[in-house]
Amino acid sequence: xxxxxxxxxxxxxxxxxxxxxxxxxxxxxxxxxxxxxxxxxxxxxxxxxxxxxxxxxxxxxxxxxxxxxxxxxxxxxxxxxxxxxxxxxxxxxxxxxxxxxxxxxxxxxxx
Amino acid sequence: xxxxxxxxxxxxxxxxxxxxxxxxxxxxxxxxxxxxxxxxxxxxxxxxxxxxxxxxxxxxxxxxxxxxxxxxxxxxxxxxxxxxxxxxxxxxxxxxxxxxxxxxxxxxxxxxx
Numbered sequence: 001x002x003x004x005x006x007x008x009x010x011x012x013x014x015x016x017x018x019x020x021x022x023x024x025x026x027x028x029x030x031x032x033x034x035x036x037x038x039x040x041x042x043x044x045x046x047x048x049x050x051x052x053x054x055x056x057x058x059x060x061x062x063x064x065x066x067x068x069x070x071x072x073x074x075x076x077x078x079x080x081x082x083x084x085x086x087x088x089x090x091x092x093x094x095x096x097x098x099x100x101x102x103x104x105x106x107x108x109x110x111x
Numbered sequence: 112x113x114x115x116x117x118x119x120x121x122x123x124x125x126x127x128x129x130x131x132x133x134x135x136x137x138x139x140x141x142x143x144x145x146x147x148x149x150x151x152x153x154x155x156x157x158x159x160x161x162x163x164x165x166x167x168x169x170x171x172x173x174x175x176x177x178x179x180x181x182x183x184x185x186x187x188x189x190x191x192x193x194x195x196x197x198x199x200x201x202x203x204x205x206x207x208x209x210x211x212x213x214x215x216x217x218x219x220x221x222x223x224x
Contacts, residue, residue, distance in 0.1 A: 009151070034212075043201065044154075044215040090153055098169065099144070099213060101153035 002027040004093050006102035014110050015083055021076040021105050023065075023091030032094040033074040035065055036101075039087045047089075050074065061085070083111045113137055115216035117202050123222045124192050132187040132219050134202030142205045143185040144169075144213065145177060147198040154201065160185055192223045 007022035025031060035047040048059025055067040065076045074091060086109045091102040118133045136143065141162045146154040146169075156169030160179040174196060176188045185204075189196055200219045205211040 004153075036215075043217045044203075046212045049212065098156055098159070099154075100170075101146075101155070103151055103153045 002093055002095055002098075002100050004091050004100050004102040006089075006091055006105050008105045009103070010106045010108070012108045012110065013081060016080050017109075019076075019078045019081045019085070019107065021089055021091075021107070023074045023076065023102060024072050025074065025091075025093045026072065027093060027095065029095065033065075033067060034092040034094065034099070035059065035063070035074075035076050036090045036092060037087045038090065038104075044090065047076070081107075081109050083109050085109050115202055115204060115214055117200075117216040117219050119219060120217070121220040121222075123224065124189075126192055126194060126223055128192050130189045130192055130221070132189075132200055132202075132221070134185045134187070134216060135183050136185075136202075136204045136214075136216075137183065138204060138206075138214065139182060140204035140206050140214070141182070142207065142211075143179065144203040144205075145175070145185070145187045146201045146203065147171065147196075148201060148218070149198050157187065157200075192221075194223045197221060197223045 003026045033050045036044045037047050038044045050057045050067045058064045088104045088106050090104045092099045115136045144159045145157040148154045155171045158177040160166045163182045202216040203213040205213045
């Protein structure tokens with residue numbers, strides 16, 4: 001069985017602060033990993049994805065994530081957040097047809 | 112191009128009633144999915160369809176049914192709604208399976224009383 005866990009339920013930080021959201025997964029096979037973002041009142045959008053190759057992947061809006069196979073982790077980072085980054089962030093793992101999501105982390109950025 | 116549309120946007124439903132949530136995509140994607148989003152649980156897959164004419168059960172299929180008569184439409188039916196089905200429902204689609212990004216619709220907020 002596959003599963004995804006996100007360590008932080010709610011993160012509050014100030015503009016220009018750095019952000020790191022933890023994501024760990026459990027799956028024995030080859031993984032495809034994603035980070036999705038849901039801005040208030042909007043639907044989910046893809047931030048970035050990892051399938052193979054360079055374990056450091058860059059996404060939209062200055063986000064990046066690092067796949068560390070030995071730690072079963074795929075943490076999301078942004079060096080300097082903006083108020084507009086206030087959203088809910090979901091880590092997800094794909095195996096064949098199925099996307100398994102973590103519970104999500106709500107990020108609140110204070111101006 | 113609209114992408115994925117869902118209807119209705121929101122609905123309040125009495126327990127025991129039948130309800131169909133509609134989902135249409137215009138991207139000619141093969142695969143479509145229904146998720147429910149609940150606080151603290153993230154998104155959970157209800158049903159999926161890899162291609163028109165086929166469907167499969169996801170993580171939480173009980174109380175729901177789907178059909179995929181054509182590529183574009185993937186309705187989700189609650190035969191007899193119960194309060195535990197109060198949730199936000201998202202439809203998604205992808206060109207293939209695990210290697211392709213899933214695109215999500217705007218969601219339907221359903222309240223069962």
